[in-house]
Amino acid sequence: MNAKAIVVTSGKGGVGKTTTTANVGAALAQLGEKVVVIDTDVGLRNLDVVMGLEGRVVYDLIDVFEGRCKLKQALIRDKRVENLHLLAASQTRDKSALSEERMRETVTKLVDEEGFDRILIDSPAGIESGFQTAASAAEGALVVVNPEVSSVRDADRIIGLLEARGITEIKCIINRLRPDMVRRGDMLEVDDVLEILGIKLIGIVPEDEKIIVSTNVGSPISLDKEKSGAGDAFRSIAKRVQGQEIPHSALESKRGLMTYLRRILGIG
Amino acid sequence: MKTRGTRNGILLSLDAKDTPETVQGTQLELLSGKVFVELAERASWATLKALEALVTEAGGTLAEVRPPGAVVQARGETQIVARTVRSGGRVESRGSAIIIGDVNAGAEVVAEDDIIVLGTLRGVAHAGAGGNEAAFIWAQQVQSKQLRIAGALAQAGGDSKTVSGPEVAQLHNGQIILRPWEH
Numbered sequence: 001m002n003a004k005a006i007v008v009t010s011g012k013g014g015v016g017k018t019t020t021t022a023n024v025g026a027a028l029a030q031l032g033e034k035v036v037v038i039d040t041d042v043g044l045r046n047l048d049v050v051m052g053l054e055g056r057v058v059y060d061l062i063d064v065f066e067g068r069c070k071l072k073q074a075l076i077r078d079k080r081v082e083n084l085h086l087l088a089a090s091q092t093r094d095k096s097a098l099s100e101e102r103m104r105e106t107v108t109k110l111v112d113e114e115g116f117d118r119i120l121i122d123s124p125a126g127i128e129s130g131f132q133t134a135a136s137a138a139e140g141a142l143v144v145v146n147p148e149v150s151s152v153r154d155a156d157r158i159i160g161l162l163e164a165r166g167i168t169e170i171k172c173i174i175n176r177l178r179p180d181m182v183r184r185g186d187m188l189e190v191d192d193v194l195e196i197l198g199i200k201l202i203g204i205v206p207e208d209e210k211i212i213v214s215t216n217v218g219s220p221i222s223l224d225k226e227k228s229g230a231g232d233a234f235r236s237i238a239k240r241v242q243g244q245e246i247p248h249s250a251l252e253s254k255r256g257l258m259t260y261l262r263r264i265l266g267i268g
Numbered sequence: 269m270k271t272r273g274t275r276n277g278i279l280l281s282l283d284a285k286d287t288p289e290t291v292q293g294t295q296l297e298l299l300s301g302k303v304f305v306e307l308a309e310r311a312s313w314a315t316l317k318a319l320e321a322l323v324t325e326a327g328g329t330l331a332e333v334r335p336p337g338a339v340v341q342a343r344g345e346t347q348i349v350a351r352t353v354r355s356g357g358r359v360e361s362r363g364s365a366i367i368i369g370d371v372n373a374g375a376e377v378v379a380e381d382d383i384i385v386l387g388t389l390r391g392v393a394h395a396g397a398g399g400n401e402a403a404f405i406w407a408q409q410v411q412s413k414q415l416r417i418a419g420a421l422a423q424a425g426g427d428s429k430t431v432s433g434p435e436v437a438q439l440h441n442g443q444i445i446l447r448p449w450e451h
């Protein structure tokens with residue numbers, strides 16, 4: 001993706017925005033990029049927990065916005081990976097403390113003065129000010145969607161709002177896919193989701209119990225050397241964000257090519 | 269094209285006679301600051317794109333593009349929307365509406381005459397909204413849970429089969445009938 005500042009969003013809650021932000025961010029840092037992940041879910045902050053950096057938060061995004069600290073002071077450096085940083089949300093304030101203007105200023109500074117290659121902005125659920133602020137500074141977007149009708153509906157709404165903001169580089173992550181359920185026809189297929197949303201796929205992350213463990217212990221699974229479905233998927237997504245061509249795994253259905261052909265021929 | 273200076277910047281009003289060529293004549297100095305554009309009813313997309321390129325070249329910013337201000341769409345005029353209408357989106361037309369793209373679930377298209385969707389219709393479509401009982405709804409694929417024509421309402425059953433291929437919905441004796449479309 002050309003975008004340096006990328007918002008990770010979904011509309012619906014609980015689909016895996018924060019986990020995606022932490023894991024893709026960590027994987028990008030491991031690939032050598034200087035990365036900062038920003039939590040904009042003021043009042044319900046989670047990204048620090050998922051990344052295992054909870055105890056190290058001193059200053060947060062709102063402190064930066066309101067001038068109580070320097071931007072550098074609020075950047076928490078992850079000790080596991082070089083080049084990975086967190087800018088935490090405030091837990092004791094609410095969304096009214098957010099400001100689109102401050103957000104844009106902060107992101108500009110992170111790029112121009114701090115030299116970050118990639119800024120992943122973890123958006124809160126919903127379409128209100130939290131999301132709007134998160135999106136305001138973004139040039140690109142990763143839309144996280146679960147293969148279920150309500151999640152797709154909300155993602156569709158979010159894509160409309162992103163497009164209205166002039167954000168054109170929008171990619172889809174299908175998260176928590178259960179291949180066995182898709183085979184039984186109990187879950188939406190990847191193609192169905194993409195057909196409705198009309199945006200490009202950047203990765204499919206299978207449902208993986210190890211995610212829950214990694215979240216609880218605060219260690220992104222993509223940093224784990226051990227092989228895991230979700231970890232591999234997040235690492236592939238990071239490579240695709242960088243522009244590498246990595247084929248999608250066999251989770252995609254065989255219908256893929258036919259649907260694609262039908263779509264370009266305009267039949268069905 | 270009319271050019272006016274306002275307190276906030278330059279206001280350009282595009283009208284139907286403007287083409288990408290005619291806007292080229294605009295003085296670049298005028299476009300180097302904040303530029304607001306007001307579109308007349310039939311201003312073309314190509315013209316707007318040409319103007320946008322000029323503003324960028326002049327180092328200015330296109331601060332806002334306004335739809336035709338107080339101009340109300342004339343009765344019977346067809347509205348064309350050349351993009352997918354996503355969840356939360358709403359298209360209203362005082363005449364017919366043609367959507368080049370899909371109408372996704374959670375979106376609404378309301379037209380006083382016909383609705384034509386050159387894509388998949390998944391959202392709510394209400395044709396003949398002013399009471400026109402001759403209005404129809406046509407789509408390349410109909411997957412809506414609800415269709416309305418004039419005062420009539422049709423709701424999809426629980427396990428309704430989807431027909432692949434174009435379908436058309438029309439009123440027959442006060443009931444909405446959806447059937448495959450044959451030319």
